[in-house]
Amino acid sequence: MNEVIEGLLYTRSHEWVQKLEGSRVRIGVTDHAQHELGDIVYIELSALGKVLAKGDEAGALESVKTVEPFYSPVGGKVVRVNEELEKQPELINRSPYLEGWLIELEMDSLQDMDGLLDSAAYSSLLEEA
């Protein structure tokens, strides 16, 4: 339950950020988030090329019961989306940190990473809740 991966950065709204090469980052939602939502059956992701500010709605995850938006933890341009999720949205439930990633951004500024939580801080956030 509620797996947290070391080396990723996290938001209070349960997204994760993985730093790739250069100013590119990969974004997804955490194990906690997918547990809370339950079976995810449909996803909506920002279009390629869309420019997002930090905190902008970057898409939505729909489970059987409900729909939850997810927010871009950093600002930047959408350069890749996980097209596999259109066919298999359940990948987010099965593998939230690997196959269930959502989008990749080319960041405007590395400073956007400031204020994100490391795995220890995110873990304690989950324990408090």
Place this chain on the structure above:
Amino acid sequence: MDLKRTPLYECHVELSAKMVDFAGWIMPLQYSGIIEEHMKVRNSCGIFDVSHMGDILIEGPHARELLFKMLTNNIELAKIGKGIYSHILRPDGTIIDDTIVYNLGDDRYLLVPNASTKDKVLAWMTDNNPGAILTDLSEAMASIAVQGPMAQEVLQKICEDDLSAIGRFHLSRLTTVLEGDRQDIVNSLFPGSENGRLGCVACRTGYTGEDGFELLIEAEHAARLWNAILSIGGGDVAPAGLGCRDTLRLEKGMLLSGTDFDGTQSSLQTGPRWVVKMDHDFIGREALEVQADDPGLSVLVGLVLEEKGIPRHGHDILKDGVVIGHVTSGTMSPVLKKGIALGYVPRRNSRKDERLLIDVRGHLLEARVVSLPFL
């Protein structure tokens, strides 16, 4: 407000259910996952804790008279040992609740209201009571719904009586193979011999569109029956939560009290058509007679999305750029793998195959009116 716990609460905790607040009760939303539980009920068997639902016993020489007045459906159609689905209306025709009423014989009836409306229904009956004796058994009784094509097969393994003898919408006393001493309430509902076995009352109905039984049992024995069904059923049976109960009933076009009717709609708007029998004098009848001629009346229809997306409660329904109604229930149908919804639209837009748009969070998605049930 403190949430109420059903007699099966500890069973759900033990099964690591995700619990939610539902109508003042803490209830299991899901165990293994909504889709998995949904398919289990469609393909083999699932068991639900529905102890939050009410049980009101109506007795005496005035019982029939009260029900005649309260129910849109005609209580005469409920022969002894049989139940009928009905609505209960206010004088203006709006629905207080939908319910099933069983005829136990000897001027005794069992009315099963929804959890959220039980107190309202009881108060309404008390206000309009010509002299029937009303007893609220809700706290004393637990209820377990055994649902799915294998429901009879699973349940038969722990019952001494022949389940195939119970017809659809009928109820009967069951004697299980479990040990049990005195069961005063079951005896009062359904006199019968105890012979040291645990008894319950089985109604062949449910809220999933599948074959199945709702078992009424005294609260203190409920956990034992629940665990016995789970263990005897092995891989054929699994616990199922309110999450899949909602998706299962929606695929079958069944109404959810408080959601598909919220106190402002009439039975003519919700349907089904047969729930209103104009052959008797029930509260709300005059209002329905007036409504029957109203061409602008909004009615509940089934909608299937023609594109990807999921309609939800509150979404706008549009025709030619104008909002004509709202979605009341929506989900992704686990069987059809399409977005499905119930919603209100004017009668002129309610015909089968009418093309409409649903505003799904800013996206206008094409939808088509279909006849219910969805499957």
